[in-house]
Amino acid sequence: METRELRYFVAVAEELHFGRAAQRLGIAQPPLSRAIQQLERRLGAALLDRTSRTVALTVAGSVLLVEGRAALDAVDAAERRTLRAALSTTGRAGLALVTKAGASSELLAKLLDAYAAEPGAVPVEVILCGPAEQERLLREGRADVALLHRPFDSTAGFHTEELGTEGQVVVLPSGHPLTVRAHVHMADITALPGLPLPRWPDPDGSYPPGPGPQVRDHAQLLQLVALGRACSVSPESCRAQLHGDLAAVPVLDAPTVTTVIAWPPHSRSRAVADLVRTATRL
Amino acid sequence: METRELRYFVAVAEELHFGRAAQRLGIAQPPLSRAIQQLERRLGAALLDRTSRTVALTVAGSVLLVEGRAALDAVDAAERRTLRAALSTTGRAGLALVTKAGASSELLAKLLDAYAAEPGAVPVEVILCGPAEQERLLREGRADVALLHRPFDSTAGFHTEELGTEGQVVVLPSGHPLTVRAHVHMADITALPGLPLPRWPDPDGSYPPGPGPQVRDHAQLLQLVALGRACSVSPESCRAQLHGDLAAVPVLDAPTVTTVIAWPPHSRSRAVADLVRTATRL
DNA sequence: GGCAACGATACCGTCCGGGTATGGATCCGG
DNA sequence: CCGGATCCATACCCGGACGGTATCGTTGCC
Numbered sequence: 216m217e218t219r220e221l222r223y224f225v226a227v228a229e230e231l232h233f234g235r236a237a238q239r240l241g242i243a244q245p246p247l248s249r250a251i252q253q254l255e256r257r258l259g260a261a262l263l264d265r266t267s268r269t270v271a272l273t274v275a276g277s278v279l280l281v282e283g284r285a286a287l288d289a290v291d292a293a294e295r296r297t298l299r300a301a302l303s304t305t306g307r308a309g310l311a312l313v314t315k316a317g318a319s320s321e322l323l324a325k326l327l328d329a330y331a332a333e334p335g336a337v338p339v340e341v342i343l344c345g346p347a348e349q350e351r352l353l354r355e356g357r358a359d360v361a362l363l364h365r366p367f368d369s370t371a372g373f374h375t376e377e378l379g380t381e382g383q384v385v386v387l388p389s390g391h392p393l394t395v396r397a398h399v400h401m402a403d404i405t406a407l408p409g410l411p412l413p414r415w416p417d418p419d420g421s422y423p424p425g426p427g428p429q430v431r432d433h434a435q436l437l438q439l440v441a442l443g444r445a446c447s448v449s450p451e452s453c454r455a456q457l458h459g460d461l462a463a464v465p466v467l468d469a470p471t472v473t474t475v476i477a478w479p480p481h482s483r484s485r486a487v488a489d490l491v492r493t494a495t496r497l
Numbered sequence: 498m499e500t501r502e503l504r505y506f507v508a509v510a511e512e513l514h515f516g517r518a519a520q521r522l523g524i525a526q527p528p529l530s531r532a533i534q535q536l537e538r539r540l541g542a543a544l545l546d547r548t549s550r551t552v553a554l555t556v557a558g559s560v561l562l563v564e565g566r567a568a569l570d571a572v573d574a575a576e577r578r579t580l581r582a583a584l585s586t587t588g589r590a591g592l593a594l595v596t597k598a599g600a601s602s603e604l605l606a607k608l609l610d611a612y613a614a615e616p617g618a619v620p621v622e623v624i625l626c627g628p629a630e631q632e633r634l635l636r637e638g639r640a641d642v643a644l645l646h647r648p649f650d651s652t653a654g655f656h657t658e659e660l661g662t663e664g665q666v667v668v669l670p671s672g673h674p675l676t677v678r679a680h681v682h683m684a685d686i687t688a689l690p691g692l693p694l695p696r697w698p699d700p701d702g703s704y705p706p707g708p709g710p711q712v713r714d715h716a717q718l719l720q721l722v723a724l725g726r727a728c729s730v731s732p733e734s735c736r737a738q739l740h741g742d743l744a745a746v747p748v749l750d751a752p753t754v755t756t757v758i759a760w761p762p763h764s765r766s767r768a769v770a771d772l773v774r775t776a777t778r779l
Numbered sequence: 780g781g782c783a784a785c786g787a788t789a790c791c792g793t794c795c796g797g798g799t800a801t802g803g804a805t806c807c808g809g
Numbered sequence: 810c811c812g813g814a815t816c817c818a819t820a821c822c823c824g825g826a827c828g829g830t831a832t833c834g835t836t837g838c839c
Contacts, residue, residue: 216576217500219796233817246797248818258576260583267804267817275583278766282575282638285763289571293564294498294540301542301557356564371656372762480654481567484560501827515786528828530787549786549835 292356309337314362383469574638591619665751
């Protein structure tokens with residue numbers, strides 16, 4: 216199977232419409248029809264049930280949609296990582312590390328310092344992004360290594376090393392009645408009047424329905440908390456970023472957060488291995 | 498990047514010789530040279546350092562070799578899984594489960610029984626193979642799910658659920674002096690006179706150097722133990738397969754073995770999900 | 780210095796991928 | 810019930826890409 220065939224099939228399978236898929240691919244519709252037919256003939260399996268009015272996926276087709284996307288991702292990642300490697304030999308940044316904006320900042324600072332002191336260290340480009348984006352960036356080869364936080368982030372498909380665990384605190388506007396407590400429970404905060412928990416975007420960028428403001432990163436969230444529009448359950452390390460308007464109280468029964476360093480399998484890179492080793496020794 | 502280009506590059510990168518690579522690919526050498534040049538030009542990066550006498554990988558080239566192999570694996574896996582899905586709708590076996598020959602047989606039997614009793618169960622094809630082959634079969638899409646044993650098997654890149662842990666025993670010919678002991682330590686058996694530990698094949702099929710017979714599966718190993726040519730440290734569940742000529746003694750300080758059920762990410766299959774759920778409930 | 784090995788280049792034929800025009804089936808509005 | 814619109818398939822043509830053969834230029838070796 217050629218990647219071109221896969222791209223064509225994925226486009227049709229996503230659109231369920233040859234005309235739109237062809238338009239998206241920048242080709243005419245007849246060659247697309249023919250390409251899909253050839254693919255089906257070569258595989259010896261029907262991928263699409265089509266009448267002259269409608270297109271539907273067969274079982275095999277839905278498998279190929281999922282697996283084909285993964286394969287195309289892998290091809291694209293191979294290309295990007297190759298280009299990154301080529302750039303790094305011509306003197307540019309050698310490693311891209313991605314982490315959630317506003318999380319584990321002191322851990323990250325310590326890691327970068329410690330790694331920079333290693334012999335043979337290369338420049339590290341730090342990418343900050345919203346939650347659930349890291350996984351994609353790492354999978355697509357746009358980043359070489361990520362700091363993830365279980366159980367929020369999925370580590371499926373990556374190699375990981377645990378770097379540490381921490382409890383969670385609820386972040387509130389300073390002066391809120393609850394801030395006088397030494398600790399609280401989840402039940403105390405799930406239905407705080409006027410202070411809903413925020414909604415984070417799904418991997419596809421859309422927001423789940425419900426109350427609570429939509430937030431994209433931690434800084435934005437803290438701002439909303441300071442404004443008295445939300446409260447937040449966050450790893451306790453976020454206390455380092457709290458200023459006067461905010462207060463934090465430990466939540467005893469919130470799930471423990473584990474920070475892990477993750478990197479794609481097949482990473483033979485010396486630099487990634489050094490960085491991971493440095494991280495585990497912190 | 499097209500898979501054809503990737504295949505060509507991987508062949509050259511592995512052979513480090515355009516002529517042999519072309520032969521392996523079944524094409525002439527000039528088109529291969531040209532294809533690699535085009536690939537390098539399109540990427541804008543040198544992949545190979547070549548003189549008229551020698552070919553060597555650049556840094557970027559070695560990255561593309563590793564990543565490209567992974568991407569090609571993903572494409573092949575997509576094709577195989579699609580074909581398996583197509584077959585299963587035309588009435589053939591629906592799931593392929595791979596495990597080491599001679600390991601966890603009673604767990605496997607219980608799992609297959611329990612799953613077969615589920616509503617909506619599909620036929621399960623059981624593939625028995627040598628160690629270190631399961632990972633490949635699963636990655637290549639030849640199998641849908643595997644029973645792996647940590648720490649022996651790597652679970653990198655797969656989703657897993659733990660099914661249970663067990664200690665290890667040393668398997669000896671019955672009548673061996675150590676068999677009267679209630680338990681032993683690793684130090685007691687690493688240098689047993691005349692009873693070396695066997696050598697298992699590496700993932701590439703070659704055997705590491707050293708004493709000890711070469712073995713491919715557990716049945717073969719037990720036969721060698723019965724013949725007094727080897728001893729074996731194995732999970733205690735293998736006791737179910739021991740017959741009169743063999744005896745087992747617990748090894749207190751051998752690493753604990755964890756049996757996990759593993760499946761590739763992206764597996765949206767209802768059948769895999771059912772099987773995993775059944776397994777975790779055992 | 781001649782030869783052999785090896786990758787690059789030149790040139791040519793063929794097949795494949797893409798375009799336009801059109802056919803055939805289905806749904807819908809009048 | 811009919812005509813048009815929609816949508817996928819077919820027919821046909823063209824250009825370029827891919828593969829093959831012949832040959833060149835360089836390099837290492839006897």
